[in-house]
Amino acid sequence: MTELDEGTSIDLGSAPQAPERPPRLTAWGYVRYSWRQLTSMRTALVLLFLVALAAVPGSLLPQHNTNPIRVRDYFIAHPRLAPIFDRRSVSLFDVYSSWWFSATYLLLFISLAGCVIPRAAKHYTAMRARPPAAPRRLERLPESAVLETSLAVDEAAQALRDAVRRTRFRVDLVPELDGAVTVRAEKGFLRETGNLVFHLALLVLLLGVAVGGLFGYKGTVLVVEGDSFVNAAGNYDDFMPGHRFRDSALAPFTLTLEHFAAQYYDSGDKAGTAKRFDATLRWSPRPGAPTRSYDLQVNHPLVMGQTKVYLLGDGYAPEFTVRDDTGKVAFQGPVPFLPQDSQLSSTGVVKVPGAQPQQLGLDALFTPTTRLLQGGVAVSTFPAALAPAVSVVAYRGNLGLESGVPQSVYRLDTSRMTKADRFVLAPGQTHQIGAGKASVTFDGYRMWTNLQVTYDPGKDLALAAAAAMVLGLLLSLRVRRRRVWVRARPAGAGRTVVEMGGLARTDESGFRHEFADLVSRARSVLPAVPTGAAAPTDREE
Amino acid sequence: MAVDLGLATLSDNLFGAALLAYAPAALGFAVEAAFGPRTATASVEAAVEAQSRQLVGAGGPPLAAGPVEPRPTARSTWDRVARVSVGLTILGFLLHAGSILSRGLAAGRIPWGNMTEFISATCLAVVGAYLWLLWREKARFLGAFVLAPVLLSMGLAGTVLYTSVGPVQAVLSTYWLPIHVTAAVVATGIFVLGSTAAMLHLMSLHYEVLVAQGKRVGFSGLARKLPPAETLDRLAQRAIGLGFPIWTFAVIAGAIWAESAWGRYWGWDPKETWAFITWVAYAAYLHARSTAGWRGKAASWIAVAALVCLIFNFFGVNLVITGKHSYAGV
Numbered sequence: 001m002t003e004l005d006e007g008t009s010i011d012l013g014s015a016p017q018a019p020e021r022p023p024r025l026t027a028w029g030y031v032r033y034s035w036r037q038l039t040s041m042r043t044a045l046v047l048l049f050l051v052a053l054a055a056v057p058g059s060l061l062p063q064h065n066t067n068p069i070r071v072r073d074y075f076i077a078h079p080r081l082a083p084i085f086d087r088r089s090v091s092l093f094d095v096y097s098s099w100w101f102s103a104t105y106l107l108l109f110i111s112l113a114g115c116v117i118p119r120a121a122k123h124y125t126a127m128r129a130r131p132p133a134a135p136r137r138l139e140r141l142p143e144s145a146v147l148e149t150s151l152a153v154d155e156a157a158q159a160l161r162d163a164v165r166r167t168r169f170r171v172d173l174v175p176e177l178d179g180a181v182t183v184r185a186e187k188g189f190l191r192e193t194g195n196l197v198f199h200l201a202l203l204v205l206l207l208g209v210a211v212g213g214l215f216g217y218k219g220t221v222l223v224v225e226g227d228s229f230v231n232a233a234g235n236y237d238d239f240m241p242g243h244r245f246r247d248s249a250l251a252p253f254t255l256t257l258e259h260f261a262a263q264y265y266d267s268g269d270k271a272g273t274a275k276r277f278d279a280t281l282r283w284s285p286r287p288g289a290p291t292r293s294y295d296l297q298v299n300h301p302l303v304m305g306q307t308k309v310y311l312l313g314d315g316y317a318p319e320f321t322v323r324d325d326t327g328k329v330a331f332q333g334p335v336p337f338l339p340q341d342s343q344l345s346s347t348g349v350v351k352v353p354g355a356q357p358q359q360l361g362l363d364a365l366f367t368p369t370t371r372l373l374q375g376g377v378a379v380s381t382f383p384a385a386l387a388p389a390v391s392v393v394a395y396r397g398n399l400g401l402e403s404g405v406p407q408s409v410y411r412l413d414t415s416r417m418t419k420a421d422r423f424v425l426a427p428g429q430t431h432q433i434g435a436g437k438a439s440v441t442f443d444g445y446r447m448w449t450n451l452q453v454t455y456d457p458g459k460d461l462a463l464a465a466a467a468a469m470v471l472g473l474l475l476s477l478r479v480r481r482r483r484v485w486v487r488a489r490p491a492g493a494g495r496t497v498v499e500m501g502g503l504a505r506t507d508e509s510g511f512r513h514e515f516a517d518l519v520s521r522a523r524s525v526l527p528a529v530p531t532g533a534a535a536p537t538d539r540e541e
Numbered sequence: 542m543a544v545d546l547g548l549a550t551l552s553d554n555l556f557g558a559a560l561l562a563y564a565p566a567a568l569g570f571a572v573e574a575a576f577g578p579r580t581a582t583a584s585v586e587a588a589v590e591a592q593s594r595q596l597v598g599a600g601g602p603p604l605a606a607g608p609v610e611p612r613p614t615a616r617s618t619w620d621r622v623a624r625v626s627v628g629l630t631i632l633g634f635l636l637h638a639g640s641i642l643s644r645g646l647a648a649g650r651i652p653w654g655n656m657t658e659f660i661s662a663t664c665l666a667v668v669g670a671y672l673w674l675l676w677r678e679k680a681r682f683l684g685a686f687v688l689a690p691v692l693l694s695m696g697l698a699g700t701v702l703y704t705s706v707g708p709v710q711a712v713l714s715t716y717w718l719p720i721h722v723t724a725a726v727v728a729t730g731i732f733v734l735g736s737t738a739a740m741l742h743l744m745s746l747h748y749e750v751l752v753a754q755g756k757r758v759g760f761s762g763l764a765r766k767l768p769p770a771e772t773l774d775r776l777a778q779r780a781i782g783l784g785f786p787i788w789t790f791a792v793i794a795g796a797i798w799a800e801s802a803w804g805r806y807w808g809w810d811p812k813e814t815w816a817f818i819t820w821v822a823y824a825a826y827l828h829a830r831s832t833a834g835w836r837g838k839a840a841s842w843i844a845v846a847a848l849v850c851l852i853f854n855f856f857g858v859n860l861v862i863t864g865k866h867s868y869a870g871v
Contacts, residue, residue, distance in 0.1 A: 041832045045825055052821040052850075059814040059862060066808060096809045209807075218804070268705075299715040299802050310804035452804040459806065466793045473786040509775070 038107070039114035047108040054104050058095030061085070065094070065240075109206055116199040123192050130172045131184035134485035138501030141485075142508070143515040147498040148491070149526035156488040156496045157181035159525040164484060167518060180489040187482050191506065194475020201468035208462030216456040217241040217249060224317045224334050225446040228256040231307075231453065249455055251307040255283035258293075260447035262314060264384050272342060272383055279311050279449050296449075306457050313450035315339045316346050318366050318390050319443040324355035325436040331355075336448045337366045338410055343380040344368050349412040351399050360438060361395040361412045366445070378424055387426075390442050394421045394433045481505035484518060495529055498522065548647035549706035555640035556661065560695055562633030563668075563688055569626030570684030574766050577619035623681060630684065634668050641665060647706045651719040653726060656859060660698035662722075663855070664691045666730025670780070674734060678776060682767060686737050717798035724791035725816075728784045732823065732851055735780030739826075739844035742773035746838060774837065777844055778830055785823050792816050811862040815854035822847035 025033060037043055062070035071093050075082040084090060091098030138144050149156050157173060161183045165171045169185035176182055219236035223229050231253050233239050259280040265273050279296040285304055294302050302309040317334035324330040330352045337348030350362040369382035370389040378391045397417030400407070407413060423431045425442035432439045484502035491497040500519060504511035641661055645652035653662045671687045674680040741764070748764035751757070758765070767773065795816070800806040807813060826843040829835035 041828065042834070045828055045832060045835065048821055048825045048828070052818045052825075055809075055814050055818050055821075058809055059811040059858070063809065066810065299717075299798075301801060301804065308804065310802075312804065454804045456805075459800070462806065463797070466796070470786060470790050470793065473789055477782045477786060507779075509779075 035114065038111050040111075041115070044108065044111045044115065047104065047111055050104045051108055054095070054101045057092055058101075061092050061095070063093055063095065065097075105206075109203060112199055113203060116196060116203075120196045120200070123189075123196060126192075127189050131170060131186040132483070133174075134182045134184055134487060135501070138485055138487060138499045141501035142503050143512060144499070144501040145515075145519045147500070147519070147523060147526060148529050149496050149498060150494055150529050151496055151526060153179065153181055153488045153490050153496050156498060156526060157183060157486075160486045160488065160498065160522055163521045163525045164486065164518065167514075167521070169482075169484060176487075178489075180487050182488075183484075183486040185484040185486070188479050188505065189481075190475045191479040191481055192476070194472040194477075194479060196472070198469050198472030198476055201465045201472055205462055205465035205469065208458040208460075208465055211458030211461060212242070212456040213458070214242045214244040215246075215249065216454070216458065217245050218452065218454050220312065220450060220452045222336055222448055222450050223255075223257045224336060224448040225257055225260055228254060229451070230254045236453075249457075251304055251455070252286045253283060253304055253307070254287070255281050255302075255309070255451075257449055258282050260314060260449050262384065262447075264382070266382075274383070277311060277314060279314075279451075281309075296451075306459070307453065307455045310452040310454065311449060312452045313339075315448055315450075316344065316366050316368060316385065316388075316445050317448045318348070318364070318388075318445045320350055320362070321441040321443055322350065322352050322355070322360060322362070323437065323439045323441075324352070324360065325358075325438045326356050327437045328356070330360070332443075334446045334448075337364070341380070342383065344383040345380040348410060351401070351409075351412070353399055353401055355438070358396045359399045359417075360433070361397075361399055361414070361417055362440065363393045363395065363412050363414075365391045367391070372424070376422075376424060385445065388445055389424055389426050391424045392422065392431075392440060393419060394423075394440065396420045396433075480507050480511075482511065482514065484515075486522070498526065545647045545649075548643045552640045552644035552647055552706065555636050555643060556695070556699060559633045559637035559640055560692065560699070562629045562636060563692055563695070566626040566629035566633060567685055567688035567692055569622050569629070570681075570688060573619050573623045573626065574682060574685050577623070577766065623684075626684060627675065627681065630668065630688065631672065634665070634672060637661070637665050637668065644706055651722075653722045654713050654718065655704045656702045657698045657704045659722065659726070660694050660702065662726045663729045664695050664698075666726050667691055667733045668730075670730045670734040674776065674780070678779075680738075680776060683734070683737060683741075686741065687734065690733070715798065715802070717794060717801070721791060721794040721798050724787055724794055728788035728791055729851060729855065731780050731784035731787065732819075732848065735777045735784060736844045736848035736851070738773050738777035738780060739841040740848075741767055742770050742777055742841045743838065743845070745770040745773055746841075774841065777841065778827075781823055781826055781844060785827060788816075788820060788823065792820060811858045812854065815850060815858050819847060819850040819854055822850050 062074055064071055074093075075086075085092035089099075091100070095101055135141065139146070151159065161171050161173050164183055164185045167187075169187045170189075172184045174182045174184060217233075217240060219233070219239040221229055221236050221238075229235060231250050233241070233247065233250065257279060259278075261278050263275040263277075265271055265275055277298055281294045281296050281302060282291050283294060283302065284291045296302055296309065296311045298311055301311075315337060316339075317336040319334045320331065321329060322331040331350060331354070335348050335350050337346035339346045345368075346366045348364055348366070350360075350364065352360040352362075365378060366388065367378045367380035367390075368385040368388050369380055370378050370387045371381050372378055376391075378389055395412065395414055395417035397414075400413045400416055421431070421433045423440075425431055425440070427442055427444045430439050430441040482502060482504055484500070487499045489497050489499070500515075500522060502511070502515050502518070641652050641658075644658065644661075648654075653659050667687060668691060671680075671683055674683065744764040745767045748758065748767075749770055751759075792813075795813070796806040799808065799810075799813075822843065826840055826847055829840040829843050
């Protein structure tokens, strides 16, 4: 597909300059005509542009799979436009899995395959062919030289062949009818090989991506310190299987988050920026197998064959004990809060449906390093828990859990509740809600981590293809194609005249030096004609 | 790890000194390009001759070849201006490299972890690529066109986008940072050069057409001092052909890093998307160069469009769109 050659290139992939449509095409002829058009270089170029163009909207509009929250915001901001964008036929929030994006790149890949595969066959034949015959007049080539030697024609030709071969030419020795012997030499086949490897590797890369997308899965789960996770589709918070996913692809591992620690820079411009995260896991590859410990870090996933566990995020889970008006403990335990800013001010809610006589709900803000502003508003000034506190707004009433509509665990529906109290607690402190016996105790906090589990059976194939692409590119862009001919002709009186000629089929810059080097190599293997005879003459343009 | 403040200050001072060397160099190149005498390659007749010489396959004709109408005194003065500019560029390059090196030593890490450092390193790569072409292809005429955007970018990096020396966040402390970013920086430098040459190729082509038709030259007269279009075209192709595998490698190294940091090797993050678009655009350029009807003018326009994608990916994605690469701290 890429004939990157200069000057002498022939567009193997191109259709004829101005394709004249024959007056009447048979059905088969029409198919052939369309195929020729599709696999032409010009079509491929247009498809390349279309793929680039089609990729643009996905970078400008929020996408469902990378940023669902911003998609929701977009719906709120553009209530008329967003539903149109979201239609299946438009799919502007799912650009990279939309029919039109897929159609564009699939057409490109078909065009590519239709061009590259026949070309690979052609190249295989060309590689086995002998170097092409010499032009009659070598001095007409871009580079040429004439030498004389006292060697006989055959000896000279053999010495020259060996000299040329040493500079990595493929050579062929051909006697001609008039008693001359010609060395035909050619090099640079790796250029086209590299070109083909690159394009075939692109196809393999697509295959690798497809295998991963079809048979793999990806899931995320939030795990609080001390809690465990068993790898099953139902245990994930968010699970995205491929179209051909089977449950048997789930590796039967279990893991426990024993401890999580985050370290932050505490001075300078970068104060508050995370330095490192360490999640200490205890895991077991299958039930009954001995458990092992692993220090899970960013950039260092836990690898179990094709399944990998990544550390994606972290946060605080404050622990509460809530008593109802009867004095009974109605809730106890950690509640994961969601970080809201870089100082990890985190919000969350506690729902206590079992509280008597009325249900209780807490809307709370956790501040790891707390500073109280005027009016009792707490803010966080550092992401590490140096002075943790929770600011709570307590509600009484109906949590609305029985309505059947699924509710977010991070939001409190206060439409049927009344605000009862607001207060700030440090760890260990308890606050009575209003006048009753109901109270909230802030027991402390635990850390939680957001883990992602990925199974991608196509990854290794994709990586190998990517490596082959780079290798192929280097060959196809750096290797230069050259042809050289050397003709030794008897000139009487024990002399042999040697004519050399060469041309660069790609990137002619530097060929003059290469040719000059060849000439001097030739000169060094050919004994000069004894003094008295004509001196060797070089003719270079 | 503590930041070495002495080295950090040294780095900032060297950065300023490099700017002070680049600025007069750019001015010198610009003045020489605008008012210097026509060189052999600049007069159209000579250009046509040079072009025909090239067509028979000779190596690149030396661009600073002796003038057709010798004007010894004028030439030596202007030549001296250009030579001083080259000297200043080399000096600036060394100071600039020193600035980046001392910044790295000050922070105790590879010095391209934020926008300021990334711009500085990329500008160094652009100047480095220019010096390489100067040495290999005698492409001195590119000086003003290359140094002007470098000065602008470095000015931005040193002011509005400035970040003082410091450590990087957790996701960036891996050996993939030097591998991925270095490849991206080097490829960007080479692409900028290549696309600049393609842009000049278009100017030169336009100028040659106007002259051949005997029309008034007007604004395109800027191209009078440029080498023949053919030479510029070849320069662009060589640079982009060199940059393309490096860019490919940078994207792949990024994918490998993304796989270990974010759990997927490709996720259409805006930076990834635009790196892909840039890659496709330069691939289209290389294909167009060998497709009948696209060679020449159309191909060079593609190289210019590719540069626009590259620049958008460089600045736009960090400043306008939020994505996973927005760590850059601006």
